[in-house]
Amino acid sequence: MKPIETVPKPQSPLREALAVFFGNWAATIGLIILLVVFLGSILGPYLYGVSPKETVNAPFLPPMADPSSPLGTDYIGRDVLAGILNGGSATIMIGATAALVAVVIGITIGSISGYYGGLTDTLLMRFTEFFQVLPALLFVMVLMTLFAPSIHTTIIGIGLVMWPPTARLARAEFMKLKTMDYVRAEKAMGARDRRIIWQVILPNALPPLIAAAALVIGVSILFEAGLSFLGLGDPNIRSWGEMIGANRDYIFDCPWAVFFPGIAIFLTVLGVSLVGDGLNDAMNPRFRER
Numbered sequence: 160m161k162p163i164e165t166v167p168k169p170q171s172p173l174r175e176a177l178a179v180f181f182g183n184w185a186a187t188i189g190l191i192i193l194l195v196v197f198l199g200s201i202l203g204p205y206l207y208g209v210s211p212k213e214t215v216n217a218p219f220l221p222p223m224a225d226p227s228s229p230l231g232t233d234y235i236g237r238d239v240l241a242g243i244l245n246g247g248s249a250t251i252m253i254g255a256t257a258a259l260v261a262v263v264i265g266i267t268i269g270s271i272s273g274y275y276g277g278l279t280d281t282l283l284m285r286f287t288e289f290f291q292v293l294p295a296l297l298f299v300m301v302l303m304t305l306f307a308p309s310i311h312t313t314i315i316g317i318g319l320v321m322w323p324p325t326a327r328l329a330r331a332e333f334m335k336l337k338t339m340d341y342v343r344a345e346k347a348m349g350a351r352d353r354r355i356i357w358q359v360i361l362p363n364a365l366p367p368l369i370a371a372a373a374l375v376i377g378v379s380i381l382f383e384a385g386l387s388f389l390g391l392g393d394p395n396i397r398s399w400g401e402m403i404g405a406n407r408d409y410i411f412d413c414p415w416a417v418f419f420p421g422i423a424i425f426l427t428v429l430g431v432s433l434v435g436d437g438l439n440d441a442m443n444p445r446f447r448e449r
Contacts, residue, residue, distance in 0.1 A: 186437020260318025269329025
């Protein structure tokens with residue numbers, strides 16, 4: 160008798176997505192980079208124990224010249240390593256919160272536009288196009304000038320200029336998914352539009368939106384660094400962008416005070432970008448079939 164062939168049990172979608180993600184070496188490297196950045200930002204200030212705002216050594220001290228300040232000091236003697244360790248949490252928090260604001264606005268407008276279509280879609284897309292063609296940096300600069308530069312103004316300003324791509328992606332997903340049989344079945348059973356939008360279609364539209372949100376975080380971090388470089392960030396918050404902006408006039412006297420925060424921003428954005436690409440591949444069935 161021939162042995163009975165057993166049919167392998169199919170993997171759950173979550174396990175399959177995780178297998179694809181960790182099978183992507185670039186995404187894995189990006190995740191490791193982010194974990195190092197997060198742990199350094201959370202544990203670093205407590206382990207290092209040096210104030211990032213106080214003068215702790217001689218100004219313009221180069222890296223490795225004094226073991227007590229391994230990355231040197233800036234133009235007023237503040238420890239560069241302490242600034243990087245303490246500034247990471249502020250930079251990541253601003254970038255992540257601004258991205259959350261952008262994603263919430265984008266998903267709300269895009270889902271309503273894609274679901275209802277018609278005149279609602281036309282009006283919301285014209286509104287989206289207005290913000291899309293608006294000079295983003297100039298708009299946020301005006302906003303920061305009209306209101307006192309603060310962490311809340313920075314988050315709101317970045318969120319207001321970053322949502323249009325997410326809205327267009329959400330609109331495309333809703334226009335595709337609203338024609339599916341399970342959505343029609345919900346309508347036939349008399350489900351309200353609110354339930355169909357937020358409880359039926361949105362969970363199925365989330366995978367590409369989550370991947371897009373990861374990329375928005377990276378762009379938001381760069382945006383915050385640009386604002387701080389121009390002197391429009393919150394002066395009371397020690398962030399990587401603020402460190403670069405504060406030392407920009409002394410870049411030839413202490414280039415390390417600009418170089419090391421710039422490297423921190425570069426690695427963080429690189430890690431976010433690699434993780435975002437990995438999430439896109441893992442959550443997209445077309446990539447999982449390859």
